[in-house]
Amino acid sequence: MTNRSVIKTGSRRPDARPGEILSAALDLFAERGFAATRMEDVARRAGLSKAGVYLYFPDKTALLKALVNEMAGANVAVARGLVEQHQGAVGPLISTLLVFLARQLRDTRFPELIKVVISESRAYPDVGRIYLEGVISQGLPLFEGLICRGVASGEFREVDAGLAVKAMIAPMLLSAIWKTVMEPLGAEPLDIEALAAQHAETFLRGLAP
Amino acid sequence: MTNRSVIKTGSRRPDARPGEILSAALDLFAERGFAATRMEDVARRAGLSKAGVYLYFPDKTALLKALVNEMAGANVAVARGLVEQHQGAVGPLISTLLVFLARQLRDTRFPELIKVVISESRAYPDVGRIYLEGVISQGLPLFEGLICRGVASGEFREVDAGLAVKAMIAPMLLSAIWKTVMEPLGAEPLDIEALAAQHAETFLRGLAP
Amino acid sequence: MTNRSVIKTGSRRPDARPGEILSAALDLFAERGFAATRMEDVARRAGLSKAGVYLYFPDKTALLKALVNEMAGANVAVARGLVEQHQGAVGPLISTLLVFLARQLRDTRFPELIKVVISESRAYPDVGRIYLEGVISQGLPLFEGLICRGVASGEFREVDAGLAVKAMIAPMLLSAIWKTVMEPLGAEPLDIEALAAQHAETFLRGLAP
Amino acid sequence: MTNRSVIKTGSRRPDARPGEILSAALDLFAERGFAATRMEDVARRAGLSKAGVYLYFPDKTALLKALVNEMAGANVAVARGLVEQHQGAVGPLISTLLVFLARQLRDTRFPELIKVVISESRAYPDVGRIYLEGVISQGLPLFEGLICRGVASGEFREVDAGLAVKAMIAPMLLSAIWKTVMEPLGAEPLDIEALAAQHAETFLRGLAP
DNA sequence: CATGAATGAGGTTTCATTCAT
DNA sequence: AATGAATGAAACCTCATTCAT
Structure with a gap:
């Protein structure tokens, strides 16, 4: 659906x-x-031999x-920006972050990438490591800091x-899996943003003292 | 159930x-x-040609x-049993269910199976469908009923x-992924049961009127 | 010319x-x-997929x-046998050995194998090493011992x-190269046995005190 | 009229x-x-695309x-010069020639070239033919003439x-092979000049009436 | 029931070589 | 004269799967 591939031109600009x-x-x-993607397919779709x-x-x-690096980096950077600029109560920021993530999951191919990483990580640990280091090791502490701030x-x-962060993030992971695994099998579509919103509400209420 | 490979002799009982x-x-x-598992490996480990x-x-x-069928069925059956036998407030039951799931994830190879299903579902939709029909389509309504009961x-x-159920289950999915994908890459182990417990607490508090 | 490949039967005896x-x-x-031999060609000529x-x-x-191992071993073994059984003056033994080698070069595909080893040794050092250890390191000392005996x-x-042995063997190497490299290009055939005989004569005369 | 203007970049002397x-x-x-040398490597090392x-x-x-032509020609020319200028007994000349060749083998990349010719001659008969015609067909008769002179x-x-010449030359071939094939595998270095000297001595003694 | 032997169908990767600029 | 970009043709190797015994 969200197909952005370029099939047409022979690409005048080599940099592209x-x-x-x-x-x-x-x-x-x-x-x-x-695994099922042949290099030849990639080539042909990119208009190349x-x-x-x-x-x-x-x-x-x-x-x-390269794909993991690229996309991972971008998202973490935005999240970090939001966190660092924020002041005051962390609850609203958490809501914002979750909704931001939900939109990313809905509008980009982040879910597909997550799925591929999950699938191929064992066979190609480098790929998993890039994700671990680029996303997990960056993102979790960031969010962890928020929780700590709130507790403090x-x-x-x-x-x-540490556990709270995982519970906070989990529905986003589930959304990615749902979208890439269950929906193609005929499962009913998931409104990721709505899930994020309701989850944020419940989660923050649940953390209230 | 959690049988880890039989090496010995030509197996007296053909049924086994x-x-x-x-x-x-x-x-x-x-x-x-x-994908990386060759039939020959399976055969050899099973003591067969x-x-x-x-x-x-x-x-x-x-x-x-067969694996998905077997394991999926078992877990859903237990959950269904717990739900159907239960009476009174649903909050404690949800806690019980989450902790039960956490233990399953910790003690069986359910996580691995989930990971494999996620990975192979696209290439072998049958596999995904079995999981969808055997687990998702069975389990989610079951839990959804609980939430509805609580709301009512x-x-x-x-x-x-529908959304609440996903938020409720999500940390269990995350645990499975963490265990099978992140930990092999060197991520620190996750205490799944503790996650389930804290999540249950937060989740139920968050749902309180 | 000395083509011994088997094309016909489906090979009833798997051991073969x-x-x-x-x-x-x-x-x-x-x-x-x-390099120019494709596995498929080998397979087809062996009547196999x-x-x-x-x-x-x-x-x-x-x-x-495997080829180097097999053929190398055989020849060295024979030479060793001849040397160990021999008594008396070494001159005649050297003649015998050279003529034996000449016949091997003439009648077997030893020359081709030598040529292949020379050609592929850099790309596949294992191959060279097998030859070095199986032939050179076995054969040269054997002959060196003879020379020393004669001197003593x-x-x-x-x-x-050490040098004498190399001079003694060299015409055999030249014969192998001549047969496999020069003759296919149209060079006139070399009578390897005659070369060996004349060389033995000259060499032994040259070593006389 | 002068030639077209010369492009400046790259090597100053286009002829080089x-x-x-x-x-x-x-x-x-x-x-x-x-075979293992890629045109790109050649280009890069020559400072070219x-x-x-x-x-x-x-x-x-x-x-x-071109390489075979160049180097082969040079050596044969020198040898021919030595032979044609020589008068008197041929024994000393043969010694001189062998030592000259030994030095060539030691100091130039003649051995490597011989090895490459041996290796590639079957796949590229042209290469072999150049060597056959430029070296073998020139050099052997030259030396053959010497032997004949001595006999006469x-x-x-x-x-x-014809056979004598091959026996005379063989240690030089062996030296080339030793240096390019055996030494890279760890065989102990061969003193080519010493081999040539001792071989000349033995060979000439062996030819004495 | 069980297997050793065999295969057909691919996919990744490598280069020599070409061509538009 | 020089090159960056591009390609077509190969060849190795892997496995799920079959079948005669």
């Missing part, structure tokens, strides 16, 4: 090539999974790594921040 | 063969993923389907039960 | 398969060189290694045994 | 380009072998042919000159 290839790759990884892809990426996994200020009751 | 094969398969699927596996299962995916009785505030 | 494959491989390596070869040899290089007994004048 | 390329090529052929090489040489084999003058006993 890597991006075109990555876009094609993500399309296909999301559609068929990493099979060998051409190898001019820009040494490996099939390099495509995946008396806004939240005493909870284990 | 399918189970041995499935056990071997789950071991390997969990360890290396579905490669061709022997085909006497019991027509297909590689048949192994996966005034125990919970007014919420969208 | 490795040998058949090796024979086919040597035919082709000798004919086209190692491409994948079938991999049941017996893990690698293309494994074919080469006064049959030969004082010479550097 | 082919030589630079050949030098780079020989370096790499010697180091990794012909991949396509640039094709401005000077139509083919990968053209590089090899009574300096040598009656021998088959």
